[in-house]
Amino acid sequence: MPIRTVMKANEAAAWAAKLAKPKVIAAFPITPSTLVPEKISEFVADGELDAEFIKVESEHSAISACVGASAAGVRTFTATASQGLALMHEILFIAAGMRLPIVIAVGNRALSAPINIWNDWQDTISERDTGWLQFYAENNQEALDLILIAFKVAEDERVLLPAMVGFDAFILTHTVEPVEIPDQEVVDEFLGEYEPKHAYLDPARPITQGALGFPAHYMEARYTVWEANENAKKVIDEVFAEFEKKFGRKYQKVEEYRTEDAEVIFVTMGSLAGTVKEYVDHLREQGLKVGVAKLTVYRPFPTEEVRELAKKAKVLALLEKNVTFSVGGALFQDFSRALVNLDERPKIVDFILGLGGRDVTFKDLDEALAIAQRALNGEEFDEVNWIGLRKEIL
Amino acid sequence: MAKEIYSRYPMVKYLRKEALPTALCPGCGGGTVLNAFANAVDQLRIDPKDLVVVSGIGCSAWIASPYFLADTLHTTHGRAIAFATGVKVGLPDKKVVVISGDGDLASIGGNHLIHAARRNIDITVILVNNMIYGMTGGQVAPTTPFGAKTTTSPYRNIEHPLQISETVAAAGASYVARWTTAHVYQLIESIKKALQVKGFSLVEVVSQCPVQFGRRNRMKEPAEMLRWFLKNSVPISKAKKMSPEELEGKFVIGEFVNRERPEFVSELNKLIDEVQEHFGLKGEDDGV
Numbered sequence: 001m002p003i004r005t006v007m008k009a010n011e012a013a014a015w016a017a018k019l020a021k022p023k024v025i026a027a028f029p030i031t032p033s034t035l036v037p038e039k040i041s042e043f044v045a046d047g048e049l050d051a052e053f054i055k056v057e058s059e060h061s062a063i064s065a066c067v068g069a070s071a072a073g074v075r076t077f078t079a080t081a082s083q084g085l086a087l088m089h090e091i092l093f094i095a096a097g098m099r100l101p102i103v104i105a106v107g108n109r110a111l112s113a114p115i116n117i118w119n120d121w122q123d124t125i126s127e128r129d130t131g132w133l134q135f136y137a138e139n140n141q142e143a144l145d146l147i148l149i150a151f152k153v154a155e156d157e158r159v160l161l162p163a164m165v166g167f168d169a170f171i172l173t174h175t176v177e178p179v180e181i182p183d184q185e186v187v188d189e190f191l192g193e194y195e196p197k198h199a200y201l202d203p204a205r206p207i208t209q210g211a212l213g214f215p216a217h218y219m220e221a222r223y224t225v226w227e228a229n230e231n232a233k234k235v236i237d238e239v240f241a242e243f244e245k246k247f248g249r250k251y252q253k254v255e256e257y258r259t260e261d262a263e264v265i266f267v268t269m270g271s272l273a274g275t276v277k278e279y280v281d282h283l284r285e286q287g288l289k290v291g292v293a294k295l296t297v298y299r300p301f302p303t304e305e306v307r308e309l310a311k312k313a314k315v316l317a318l319l320e321k322n323v324t325f326s327v328g329g330a331l332f333q334d335f336s337r338a339l340v341n342l343d344e345r346p347k348i349v350d351f352i353l354g355l356g357g358r359d360v361t362f363k364d365l366d367e368a369l370a371i372a373q374r375a376l377n378g379e380e381f382d383e384v385n386w387i388g389l390r391k392e393i394l
Numbered sequence: 395m396a397k398e399i400y401s402r403y404p405m406v407k408y409l410r411k412e413a414l415p416t417a418l419c420p421g422c423g424g425g426t427v428l429n430a431f432a433n434a435v436d437q438l439r440i441d442p443k444d445l446v447v448v449s450g451i452g453c454s455a456w457i458a459s460p461y462f463l464a465d466t467l468h469t470t471h472g473r474a475i476a477f478a479t480g481v482k483v484g485l486p487d488k489k490v491v492v493i494s495g496d497g498d499l500a501s502i503g504g505n506h507l508i509h510a511a512r513r514n515i516d517i518t519v520i521l522v523n524n525m526i527y528g529m530t531g532g533q534v535a536p537t538t539p540f541g542a543k544t545t546t547s548p549y550r551n552i553e554h555p556l557q558i559s560e561t562v563a564a565a566g567a568s569y570v571a572r573w574t575t576a577h578v579y580q581l582i583e584s585i586k587k588a589l590q591v592k593g594f595s596l597v598e599v600v601s602q603c604p605v606q607f608g609r610r611n612r613m614k615e616p617a618e619m620l621r622w623f624l625k626n627s628v629p630i631s632k633a634k635k636m637s638p639e640e641l642e643g644k645f646v647i648g649e650f651v652n653r654e655r656p657e658f659v660s661e662l663n664k665l666i667d668e669v670q671e672h673f674g675l676k677g678e679d680d681g682v
Contacts, residue, residue, distance in 0.1 A: 028502070029530035029546075030471075038533065041546040055546055055553075057536050058472065058502035083451075083470055112470060115451070 009172035014039035016147035023074035026065035036079035082109035096131030101154035118357020120321035133163035259291030421616030423601030434585035450474035454495030472503025511565035532606030568593025
């Protein structure tokens with residue numbers, strides 16, 4: 001029987017790792033993710049998880065050790081955030097290029113300077129071009145489920161790419177919520193043993209990994225990562241379906257809420273989706289035609305689903321906790337690209353909010369809605385809007 | 395109340411009063427280090443305007459930033475010495491001081507520490523060694539004593555700690571000393587020497603973290619940790635006559651090296667002069 005209990009997202013991530021039975025975990029402490037390896041080290045020390053737990057001296061070493069272990073053919077896991085993920089940057093490309101299905105849990109946190117330990121998505125968003133798959137959890141249950149799903153997708157022969165699962169710093173990492181821990185046997189059935197059939201290190205059959213790729217071959221190597229990302233779209237749908245059958249919880253790349261007949265659809269990710277669902281309920285009571293769509297999967301970018309979503313609304317209002325300077329948010333760039341060649345498309349309005357742990361309140365969302373309504377009414381509007389700025393200290 | 399205490403503290407002139415009280419836990423050794431550093435600066439009559447203090451990430455990185463009233467540069471985890479190298483080359487007339495912890499300077503940033511010592515650049519490093527990752531909640535570090543309990547070594551640590559002062563002395567620093575927070579006067583004297591030495595200087599301060607280290611190792615009171623330091627401190631002269639087995643779990647204190655060696659920034663400027671002279675460029679550019 002699955003156990004229903006309460007826990008923080010960090011604990012849920014540690015439980016997911018325990019259920020997935022990785023053979024090697026290498027991690028380095030960083031706020032707000034430290035509890036993940038701490039909990040795993042307890043599991044290992046108490047003999048509840050049969051794995052090697054390596055206490056490395058930096059995140060660069062953590063992901064490097066995971067690459068080494070994964071290249072040797074075993075399931076690996078680590079957790080980090082913010083500067084830690086940024087320090088892993090170099091190795092993230094290597095993990096994707098070597099096609100190693102490593103899974104990282106990321107407590108989404110802002111980047112320095114100034115130093116800030118609180119939530120936004122700049123850390124994972126900044127790694128969107130590394131080739132890694134990216135999932136974003138709305139709550140602690142999703143954090144646990146998406147890590148299991150991430151392993152399954154990452155290890156699929158048609159994919160073989162590393163994956164990161166993001167969940168918001170403090171809002172989820174340190175907040176206790178009800179979580180259902182699935183049965184080990186069912187997880188074993190779902191995931192199975194990881195048995196690499198592609199390139200992996202084995203002294204009995206020596207190969208070279210990560211060697212020089214000359215101009216004659218490099219582009220093809222990159223193209224296979226592109227192809228694997230494209231393949232992942234279908235695989236993710238299959239894995240979501242299988243997950244629902246086994247565990248009863250439904251996941252979609254783009255999850256819609258009250259989008260039927262909506263004129264304005266808010267689009268967001270992570271825990272902010274919960275806030276916006278409440279907000280939409282509140283607006284619906286006033287008779288406003290609004291809905292919300294949540295991206296559970298950000299890489300591969302769900303282009304097809306986004307195009308379907310676009311047909312339903314007159315305005316897409318993107319609410320994002322990240323910036324790509326002089327452009328707007330990363331979602332704005334992605335949505336613009338997904339819709340640019342369509343004959344008919346909604347207006348897109350971009351909102352940057354909640355950076356560095358600033359709370360997103362209904363008042364902020366009112367501010368965003370007012371601008372989205374200008375777009376809806378055919379009035380002039382700014383494409384990129386910073387919401388909730390304290391103009392008095394600027 | 396708090397303001398009154400500050401007004402009676404003679405070193406308060408070196409602190410940013412608006413930033414006080416510090417973020418350090420009660421009983422932390424960080425305050426002792428800040429006090430020792432302020433006293434050393436005071437006794438040497440160094441104008442804080444001639445100081446640049448650089449720190450990385452972790453509790454000890456907060457000792458000087460933002461509290462010490464000088465230019466302070468708060469950087470990324472492990473890289474304080476690399477940032478400080480840039481500051482020193484850019485502003486060779488300033489005293490550049492790095493104050494940060496073991497998790498920062500000797501673990502994730504250990505490579506920078508060794509190579510700054512090898513290069514012998516004129517930077518003073520005050521490395522506060524509390525033997526644990528304190529800020530993130532007490533995980534095992536490369537400086538954690540063998541056998542100690544931490545959140546990620548719940549039964550005991552099976553790795554041996556890096557001997558920081560010995561390593562830096564071997565790497566080529568001009569000045570290296572180790573004291574504990576129970577040796578405040580010796581610490582002030584060593585910081586003074588370190589600030590005056592031309593070349594790379596390291597003062598390692600073994601410091602107490604009663605919250606993350608002490609509690610898990612039967613020393614939850616700061617005083618218990620200080621007594622532990624005093625009881626297990628061995629002067630270098632005595633340590634030389636002891637076997638590695640006898641030295642297990644001891645803190646070897648004192649000056650490891652105090653020597654003159656060519657310093658990096660001077661050598662760099664000498665080289666620039668030589669090359670300019672060789673190509674007849676003297677006078678066109680004043681160099682670094």
